[in-house]
Amino acid sequence: MATEQHDAFFLDAHLKYVANLSKQKESLESCMSEHMRVSGFYWAVGCLAALGKEAATPAPLVDWLIACQHPNGGFGGNLGHDRHLLYTCHAVLALVMLGRESVVLVDETAAFVASLQQPDGSFVGDEHGEVDTKFTYCALSVLKILKQEHVIDNDRAMAYLATCKNFDGGFGNIPGCESHGGHIFTAVGALSMGQQLNKYVDANGLGWWLCERQCDSGGLNGRPEKQADVCYSWWNISSLVLLGKLHWINREKLIQFILNCQDKDDGGIADRPGNVADIYHTFFGICGLSMLGYFDGKEEFSSFQRIHPVFAIPEGDVERLQLTAQILP
Numbered sequence: 001m002a003t004e005q006h007d008a009f010f011l012d013a014h015l016k017y018v019a020n021l022s023k024q025k026e027s028l029e030s031c032m033s034e035h036m037r038v039s040g041f042y043w044a045v046g047c048l049a050a051l052g053k054e055a056a057t058p059a060p061l062v063d064w065l066i067a068c069q070h071p072n073g074g075f076g077g078n079l080g081h082d083r084h085l086l087y088t089c090h091a092v093l094a095l096v097m098l099g100r101e102s103v104v105l106v107d108e109t110a111a112f113v114a115s116l117q118q119p120d121g122s123f124v125g126d127e128h129g130e131v132d133t134k135f136t137y138c139a140l141s142v143l144k145i146l147k148q149e150h151v152i153d154n155d156r157a158m159a160y161l162a163t164c165k166n167f168d169g170g171f172g173n174i175p176g177c178e179s180h181g182g183h184i185f186t187a188v189g190a191l192s193m194g195q196q197l198n199k200y201v202d203a204n205g206l207g208w209w210l211c212e213r214q215c216d217s218g219g220l221n222g223r224p225e226k227q228a229d230v231c232y233s234w235w236n237i238s239s240l241v242l243l244g245k246l247h248w249i250n251r252e253k254l255i256q257f258i259l260n261c262q263d264k265d266d267g268g269i270a271d272r273p274g275n276v277a278d279i280y281h282t283f284f285g286i287c288g289l290s291m292l293g294y295f296d297g298k299e300e301f302s303s304f305q306r307i308h309p310v311f312a313i314p315e316g317d318v319e320r321l322q323l324t325a326q327i328l329p
Contacts, residue, residue: 006259009289010267011051011300014282017267018047021279022061037078038068042090043283049097049314050286052303057098065091066103073108084126085116089138092145096317101145110148113139120163121156122174132173133164137186140193141311144323158196161187169205181213181222181235188239192310192325197242203328207245210236218253219272229271230261230281233288238309241291244328251292258285287312 021044041061048054068075068091074083075091088109095101116123116139123135136157143149163175164187170179171187184206191197213220213236219228220236233254240246260273261281268277269285287307295301305314310325 005256006262006264007256009259009294009301010262010264013264013267014047014262014269014286015051015053015056015267017263017277017282018044018279019056022058036087038065038075038087038094039077039090040279041065042094043279045094045097046283046307046312047279047286049317050283050290050305050307052305054097062098062100065094066100069103069105070112071105071108073105073110073112082126083112085113085123085135085138085142086125088112089142092142093311093313096145096321097313101321104146106146106148110143110146110151113142113148114151117152117157121153121158121160123157132186133161133171133183133190134173134186136161137190137193140190144193145321154194158191158194158200161191162200165200169202169209178223179209181210181220181232181239184210185235185239188242189310189325192242192327195324195326197326197328201243203243203245207240207243207248210240210243211245211248214249214254217272218250218255218257220249220254227272228257230258230269230285230288231271233258233292234284234312237288237291238312241309242325242327246291255289255292255294258288261285 045054045057048056068079070076070083075088076083077087092101092104095104118124122131123139124131125135139152143152164171166172166179168179171184172178172180173183188201191200213232215221215228217228219230220232221228222232222235237246240249261270263270263277269282270277271281289295290307291309295304305316308315308318311318311323
């Protein structure tokens, strides 16, 4: 069956889709994602913020998010869940977009993040000890927002990321693992926050690897021989922006791929055309369209906010908090 072509962005349908998420508590998807509800909240708020509608976030949901904070710092993925670095990062980012970052327990959260750095410079997500480059990214993001970068060893964190670099210019989630679009973003994003992109990244080599991820459909995959997926419109595109290589891909084909993944009736964006939409791909699809300039210069999208390629929040919030990151020319 031929893929249905969409040339429009279905704003009203997407806003309705996000608004309905909190009303689906008994759905299979809701039950299956209960442990990561904070992440879902961040993606939903991110959608609204990108579309200029963050004020539409219901107050009870904001109160729920704040209640996920532990008294000794950090956030769990839901009420009563153990604190974790990933959910701490997503909670802090959501609170920033809502203008409520002042509720974060700064000293306690900074101490929690610092306690997760290992002797080799890497970070674990929680007390159970899983190491991943995304935790380095989360740690730096949280600490920069809280103005507490001094509590960790930044140089050692940057040097550890270099050990995750592969011959193809990409990064795995730990040393020796295959290069992957998501892991590349977390490594490159962390190096950007640490102001060490020039030292540890081969911009031309990695830029070429990322551009090779564009498929015939126009979409991007995360590693060779895999299907295109909308989420890499964030992971790969943000990395290309940081490397100054966004012009190396076919923007128009990627924009069309993202638009084709929309559900024009019920709203939301799926991983690929014809599949069921979810909030994860909806957020990253909107982020991709934002960074590709799809919304620029169009009157109907004048209230939209451009998403920052490192912090994954609106550029206005990055400027308000005076956050810094390195972006190559």
